[in-house]
Amino acid sequence: MTVLELRDVHRTHGAGEAMVHALRGVSIAVQPGELVAVMGPSGSGKSTLLNLAGGLDGPTGGEVFVEGTAISQLSRRSLAALRRRAIGYVFQDLNLLPSLTAIENVALPLELDGMSVRKARAVAAKALDDVAISELALRFPDEMSGGQQQRVAIARAVVGERRLVLADEPTGALDSQTGESVLRLLRARCDAGAAGVLVTHDARHAGWADRVIFLRDGLVVDASGPLPEAEGLLEAAS
Numbered sequence: 001m002t003v004l005e006l007r008d009v010h011r012t013h014g015a016g017e018a019m020v021h022a023l024r025g026v027s028i029a030v031q032p033g034e035l036v037a038v039m040g041p042s043g044s045g046k047s048t049l050l051n052l053a054g055g056l057d058g059p060t061g062g063e064v065f066v067e068g069t070a071i072s073q074l075s076r077r078s079l080a081a082l083r084r085r086a087i088g089y090v091f092q093d094l095n096l097l098p099s100l101t102a103i104e105n106v107a108l109p110l111e112l113d114g115m116s117v118r119k120a121r122a123v124a125a126k127a128l129d130d131v132a133i134s135e136l137a138l139r140f141p142d143e144m145s146g147g148q149q150q151r152v153a154i155a156r157a158v159v160g161e162r163r164l165v166l167a168d169e170p171t172g173a174l175d176s177q178t179g180e181s182v183l184r185l186l187r188a189r190c191d192a193g194a195a196g197v198l199v200t201h202d203a204r205h206a207g208w209a210d211r212v213i214f215l216r217d218g219l220v221v222d223a224s225g226p227l228p229e230a231e232g233l234l235e236a237a238s
């Protein structure tokens, strides 16, 4: 089943002369096992697309479907449950809770979903092990490097077998080696069956994706295989 579908999605901000058309009719579909990179110049609508895909924002036109469900039809409570259970987010602002340890941060969505603390901690410990930082489980975010925090954020995004993983420049300011390991984790999650959407400015990062969608002024201007087509488009845009 298609995990994520945007059908003729529009998003405007503001009104009257100040109205901005962040997205002007975008249609995409992402299948299980597929990692799709979204590229485009600053202001082209990439973050808007990701926020709509994750149900963090609603479209002003068109519809977003997650696993066949139109998310505009969901109650607030159902949408919150869908976000917690099915969707993992790795955003540049990591949103790790500073007063919780690494393992508590990863376990939190599971506990919120009703899993016992004991079981949630066991699942979280496995997720931290998967991203090779099990020895940091009891550290607080400010006791970890940026790369280590990023791994915690990835573990939290995929814990509990989330089927849709959304990443907005997940490598942030990381050095290239650490950044690559974050992308490798995302790729591995998709290879294990999740659908992924990766917003990036970096053509090398887009090289981890199965295909690249290129946005300009809120429209998909090309959807192609990964490199070298994406590099050509980037050069054409600059």
Ligand SMILES: Nc1ncnc2c1ncn2[C@@H]1O[C@H](COP(=O)(O)OP(=O)(O)OP(=O)(O)O)[C@@H](O)[C@H]1O
Pocket (backbone or CB within 6 Å): 013, 014, 020, 021, 022, 040, 041, 042, 043, 044, 045, 046, 047, 048, 049
């Ligand atoms: N809350 C908002 N209010 C008003 N305008 C907004 C809002 N959010 C986004 N926009 C506008 O919508 C357009 C698309 O923004 P968006 O952040 O999606 O672009 P982007 O491609 O992610 O850019 P960047 O690469 O710089 O992060 C821009 O013109 C932006 O100024």
